[in-house]
Amino acid sequence: MRMTTRRLFGAAALLALSTAGLLGGTASATSDTLDPGDDRAVVAEGNVDVGQPGNACDVVGLPGEEMTLQTGFTVEGTDITITAHPEGYVLTGVVVKGGNAYNVYASEDLGELAWEDLHPPINSSGGPAGISHWFVCAEKDETVTTTTTAPETTTDEVVPTTTDEPAPTTTTTTTDSVAVTPTTTSAPAAVAGASNEGDLANTGYDGGWMLIAGLGLVAAGAAFVASPKLRTLLRR
Incomplete structure (x- = not known):
């Protein structure tokens, strides 16, 4: 009876150890089959x-x-290429899920953009699993400073306009009175004893001799002008 009990305990212990070893080996095998590729x-x-x-x-x-x-990337089959950081952010890594696992890409392992050929882990077929979903991690870019400038407000100064009213014009009409002095025309007094038949009045002056002397002078001048010999004689 004691031998039977000991055998049962031994068999149970052996079974437990075998089960633990089998589970450990399965877990180890499962872990070893995950390949990021x-x-x-x-x-x-x-x-x-x-x-x-x-x-x-x-x-x-x-x-x-x-x-x-939303932008800055392309997807071709199972491969993702990232070419730009989101505006105002710096990418710190990428996570690509496919099958029953996911690949984690850290920015320090990827270097400068562009990041090419990012894909899910390798599946049982020996190639990358199909992409289930993917996302990125990012931090705000502290090197970018935004300055907000308030718009300038300008107030137009209203200049009052004045309308000059025309000064009233005063028209002064001055009427100068010109004194009219009547002119008196005196008719010459009639000379007593004068004839009214159109003859000149008799003043008592006799100018006949002056007429004769004048005619003589005119004749002498005409003769002087007309006679060259006379002029020559006078010059000598």
Whole structure:
């Protein structure tokens, strides 16, 4: 009876050890089969994604905030290429999920952009698994400073306009009174004894001799002008 009990305990212990060894070997084999397929990546089993409770970047060990890119990348099959940082941020890493595991790419292992050929871990077919989802981790770029300048407000000064009213014009009409002096025309007094038949009045002056003397002078001048011999004689 004692021998039977000992044999049962021994068999149970052996079975327990065998089971533990089998489980350990299975776990070791499962861990050994995870292959990132990229020396720049670290593989992890399970699932992680944005939108889950907590920060997915903290779960995978990357600094920064979880986010999905809208621009600055291309996807071809199972390969992702990232060419630009999000505006105002610096990328700290990328997580690519496929199959039952995901690859974690840290920025220090990727170097400068562009980051090419990022993919999920290798599956049982020997190639990268199909992309289930992927996201990035990023921190705010402290080297970018934004300066907000308030717009200048200008107030137009209103200059009052004055309208000069024309000064009233006063028209003064001056009427000078010119005294009109009446002119008196005196008719010459009639000479007593004069004839009214149109003859000149008799003044008592006789000028006949002066007329005769004048005619003589005119005749002498005409003769002088007309006679060259006379002029020559007078010159001698």
